[in-house]
Amino acid sequence: MSSCLLDCFEFSDRHTSENLAEEQLRVAREWQVDEKVVCCVSDNAANITNAMNIFKWTHHPCLAHTINLIVRDALKVMKPTVDKVKAAVEYFHRSTVGAEKRKSTQRQMVLPELRPKQDCTTRWNSTFYMLKQFLDSKNAIISTLANVNAPVDALTQEEWKVVEEVCRVLEPFEQVTVEFSGESYVTASKMTLLCKGLQRITASHQREANVTTGHVTELMDTLCSSMDRKFHRMEYNHVLSEIATLTQ
Structure with a gap:
């Protein structure tokens, strides 16, 4: 390549x-x-x-850009929760006291000393990484915010559940985004297979009732609706079919 x-x-x-x-x-x-x-x-x-x-x-x-649009649009339904996470992350980035207390708490709880990631508005997966790392440091973050009396709103139990479920739903989208960001191998030949896979796995979350929170249920409905529009008749695209055949 x-x-x-x-x-x-x-x-x-x-x-x-x-x-x-x-x-x-x-x-x-x-x-x-x-x-x-x-x-x-x-x-x-x-x-x-x-x-x-x-x-x-x-x-x-570009499929990576298409997925970015699909997921960004779906994430709007849980904007209040995402905004709360962003506010907490920004606090840890600007407050020396908060950052030191967070690291101390992580050490006490024998957790990795992870610095909360900030998201970027042009890359949806940066929001995923922010939420995932925030969730991985849940106990340390709850304890730290309470001890330092941080000027941010703490997440409710329901909102922590939303973060957990949305990370589970969006993980396949992150994996496909990373796969299609590669520059040393052919990606177009995988497009149909991976897009249909995203549709199937998201639909399976709906059927199996793996999600219990209303916001994430709405997010999945938006994802499925957007993918139906964006990926419509992709399997009949002759260019993608030819590329897939040539790269076997």
């Missing part, structure tokens, strides 16, 4: 579909590959998607 950067330049014009299409075609013609393009991959922005349609290049949205 290898990749080549054909051009990198400041683009000061308006990012309309027409302007983007013109620049992409210019670069492709400069390198004499405009008649050799098999497929273009980009994020899901409407302007870049429409740009591809202007000169009829086959276009596929």
